Amino acid sequence: MGLLDDEDIWRGRIFTGEWTSTGTTTQATEPATGNVLGEIGTATAEVLSGCAERAADAGRRWAATAFQDRVAVLRSAAALFEKHRDEITTWLTREAGKASPAAKLDFDLALTELQEATALPSQPWGTLLPTTQPGRISMARRIPYGVVAVIAPWNFPLILALRSVAPALATGNAVILKPASETAICCGVVIARLFQEAGLPPGVLHMLPGKGSELGNAVAEDPNIDMISFTGSTPVGRTLSEAAGRHFKKMVSELGGNNAFVVLDDADVEAAAAAGAYGSFAHQGQVCMAIGRHLVAESIGATYANAIAKIADGLTVGDPRGDVDLGPIINQSQLDHITDIVGRSVDAGARIVTGGTADGLYLRPTVLAEVTPDMPAFTEEIFGPVAVITTVRDDDEAVRLANGTPYGLVAGVHSGSVEHARAIGDRLRAGMIHINDQTVNDETPAPFGGLGDSGGSSRFGALTNLDEFTVWQWVTVRDAQSHPSF
Template identity: 35%
Template sequence: MLDDWRLSGSPLLIDGEAVPGARRFATVDPATGEVLGEAADADRDDLDRAVAAARRAFDESGWAGDLALRVRCLRQLREALTRHADELRELTIREVGAPRFLTYGAQLDAPVADLAWFADLAETYDWERDLGRAAPMGVASDRRVVREPVGVVAAITPWNFPHQINLAKLGPALAAGNTVVLKPAPDTPWCAAALGRLILEETDVPPGVVNVVTGTDHTLGARLTADPRVDLISFTGSTATGRAVMRGAAETLKRVFLELGGKSAFIVLDDADLKSACSYAAFAGITHAGQGCAITTRLLVPRNRHDDAVEITARTMEKIGVGDPGDDGTVCGPVISARQRDRIEGHLRLAAEEGGSFATGGHRADRDRGFWIEPTLITGLTNESRTAREEIFGPVLIVLPHDGDDDAVRIANDSPYGLSGAVHGGDLDRARAVARRLRTGTVSVNGGIWYAADVPFGGYKQSGVGREMGVAGFEEYLETKAIAEGAA
């Protein structure tokens, strides 16, 4: 797949056809800075055709009403992605800079497997519920509630976990009977185009049901948001862009799902195994170079154990270091681009200006090529600092002392975000009690993993609106209709 696309580029998928696009743009290996090849660069006309195809496929084809076809196509897609897993794995490592070990989990294998769960859910879902007979205002009526697809879904996705996020939107949207226009980030066009290619060549998905539009024109997302032919926007990305999506969708009052930023807290209670907890926090915080919205980037430790916690965490981060994402043992690879590297460096300068110190890291990693930041641990700041409140999206942790459970919860919740969190403690009931008090959409207790197809994911506050995955995520893509029939 890599060699093939270096020669031919990756096409758009519009109305059941591979479309080369009038323009091309480069996709880059973040580990080396080298150009991998080219992708189709969609313009406004391409986007217009994609939306028109999705609208037509929803309104005029039998897709929305053919549950058996939808289930079959989802299972075909899962089988196709599984057959091509080795090729997709190498593509993901090269284009995303994802560590190889992650492709066996959330970067590839897990979201592919999740498609089966959505296919099964669609088969067993209670699409119609009988409410029985009643006589409102003296009129005997037989009533039922029907769940139906929303219509045309615009899925706008980021670069950090492209397969997971693309499939977390496509899977439930298609299972529910919607049609989709997928607009991926320009940093990872091949990952999305590969999905489109397999849908076209190895499934029975009808023309127009899935359209994949790659491109560098950042106004395309805004056009999707405002387009009256689009019924729902499913967006994952920054909180700032999420606000713009909400504003753009307001004109047509379309439904919006937003999965946005995070500044999640990792709380170490005073009865926790400090070495184990802080080592785990270091690993979690710099996995995939910290490029995850739900990664825990504020480490809250007991004040009287602060210095020991800093030493353990810094030592672990130094031991992990950075490495070639293709190597089996790499945890922290490159950041996605020069632009992102420069942005992270701006945050590191800000941390120093605010009075912070670097227990380790604080600079670019010593690599000849590519886009690299050293795993970095910042001390000496308060939770009121910008460094503690703004999402950095790099391999950067900040350590904050707390004075007991109540103080830890206060600090953790004192954030504009509420996406995720973690609690480590010796007494499980106590750790659970702290977890219940966190204003976040997901919480890990003592290393528990919440990611799974059946677990709803999303945030409180400025971390988003709605839920992805699970039954709740599936129902984001459904309308509710009440029908009453006069009884004889």
């Protein structure tokens, strides 16, 4: 039996260690068809408050659990996750609108997060410190924060939830997961069922779907929640960070981006266009790392635009359950956002080379050329399958325009010379730089995160998880017969 086959377990319910009805529900729909996929329970701020209190209590017991027992739960979760690959990717395809390549990528990245998290409980958790006090032992040790609230988005729901849920649990924290309402089944229900079947003690994980800002505000205000992990838009992240800051809560975040892809005059145009097309069109461009701006040397600008347009014309768009390259935009609101930016930019003088048409939620991949830095397509995050091309006179202009944004998530550079590309990469302001590669890259060991309006200084990934999900505590121990004197 699959994780979700018995809908009587989870239909219309939230997860609090057991499946509980709150009396309020919402429907999960399929973007490709508009069909209802299932009914999910929703939570209020009052429900969250009770869950946070129970999570704080359960979390203390979980933190005191022997490390090998925590490892066993995580290993079981990883094994179950892999066992149910086909079922889970089917839900990603149907609820998140992911064509097969995007669903596979989301699943594979999430699986590696689970697998890597199994190593965290057995890491060294402290160090012996020198001390000036005779008869005293001084040490520093890591302790879990307590209750970590994980707020996950709809675009890559599994990886963007599990990259926080898995290390938070591994390091002894309790977790309250708020999945996006658009993907509450393939993110929230899947993860809750996964850890329930893996033997996680009741109350350590809560899964609370909810619409609007009510739960986000409650997370920031609740005294039992000690840390927030948020992935989403910059405006929402800023509001949440300000609220969390008033209560001195730790917050890790990955926010929006308007990522630059610099194509230098000595680049292989066909190779650069192939990379650029993937970076702009993968999962319908609904990726925080998507290429927002193609900054292309004037001498190859027209050739590059035609090359990427040829690739766009060859991509199939349709029901993601079939053999297609791209699926639907997640909802009408997002489609309206994309077409509004493209329309305003065309009105300002940009030219559609190809695409720009939609059939329902199915938007053809679009190439927009002759874009200037004052146009909406250049300055705003599109979050859709649109390649925005701006030509530059020289390397200095490319660097200036690439850095001319409050965002700083990721950037890519393409050149026929690695040395040339690295020299430009060294001048770009972003948390991640990819040389002779596109921007949509994610690997579990890497420190993933941005600068500025893309999320500040926090990082996700195996290299930094122990630092992000634990806090240092200083401990001293004196012999019972020893005491200080004046």
